[in-house]
Amino acid sequence: EARFGLSIVETMGITETAAPLLSNPLDPTKHKHGSSGIAYGNEVRVADAEGKVVCTGEENEVQVKGRNVMQGYFKNPQATREAFTPDGWYRTGDLGKMDADGYIFITGRLKELIIKGGENIAPREIDDVLYRHSSVLEAAAFPLPDADYGQTVAAAIATRPGEEVTESALRQLCLDAMGAYRAPSKYFFLDELPKGPSGKIQRLKLTERFTD
Template sequence: SKFWSWMVDEKCSWFSAVPTIFSYLLNAEEDAQLKANLKKVRFGRSASAALPPALQKAFEARFGLSIVETMGITETAAPMLSNPLNSEFHKLGSPGIAYGNEVRVADAEGKVVCTGEENEVQVKGRNVMQGYFKNPQATREAFTPDGWYRTGDLGRMDEDEYVFITGRLKELIIKGGENIAPREIDDVLYRHSSVLEAAAFPLPDADYGQTVAAAIATRPGEEVTESALRQLCLDAMGAYRAPSKYFFLDELPKGPSGKIQRLKLTERFTD
């Protein structure tokens, strides 16, 4: 990859990438001189999808750069959350606090949930769109009765108003009536140093309605066994929430922005 040489040659002071790119950049050969060459780079910005904490720690340790995780959507025209660069206020695993708008965690009717409770992340502000072009029905469905835009993202907010994304409403795994957020499983899988890409997703199940599956792509030249990942997940979250099926792929399906598409995995592996 020419990424780092471009950063140095063009005298870049920061860069923006999706989590998949951060993961791929870790494949670069060890270069003792690289950290010194990157001293003028202030930070890297992560966007488009949730950044697994294990991946962030590995990247920062390898390259000596801080990552600022953010969150934005097309309908807000810009990032709506940002995690402060200052390490004193930075919280690992969070896209941060609201900037330039208001953000809350509430249900479809606009009832705000308690601190730490999971529900939909909603946003309100001058940066939020007025509506979808010539689609009043979609516009009505996109807003709560009191005028907040429904992002479709699941998350929780802590006592300092930092948001932690746990998944997408449409991607939620419902096993035996219990909601399981794919993001928490992804984060565990990324703890294995040989995992390049990982995504948990639902598959139909005769007994539970849905069961948990996981797709994994390993780093080039490295191997990881299903038994190792299975034990990793069992130790972290117990048998009920851990994946029951594992699929190893060369590459996981992604959209134009580089975000892994879980629903395509469900389509592919549903019998």
């Protein structure tokens, strides 16, 4: 904002809600950095698959209800049933937290969650730590099968052109930030991380590629 002299309003929308879902207020003094905003034309909550709302600041699935939410998937009743909670809220598949003011902070995707020894680990939190290193251009944490824990944490990294970073440096960065249990145990260095048509990094492709 300071560089270009304009206000940036962070929002979030999905196809199933006809785009609008969350938005920061237009008033720049009410923006919260890193948040997609508050409910925009609908109701939003953070709850589990059965519709039980979690406590403020606790991570779970972001769910939405309102007149802008679709009625269902065309000729796919099973997908429609799976997409809604028993009390009628649409399950976005996004993990997030809601603060005391109703602002939502997205932390990852439910299907990308790493479950290590029964503990849920959001890969995006690990990504954020890896991006702290100035030489890291792209980073993505992802799960790999593990005989002891069911899944273990791995990370793929692409460095900026002409720059290098060692595995030991990234390992120490993660250990200092989140401890040994959540830190990646394996690191893979690539020229470029796999992406979908929209440019988003595809974690599940990394799991497929590096699973023995």
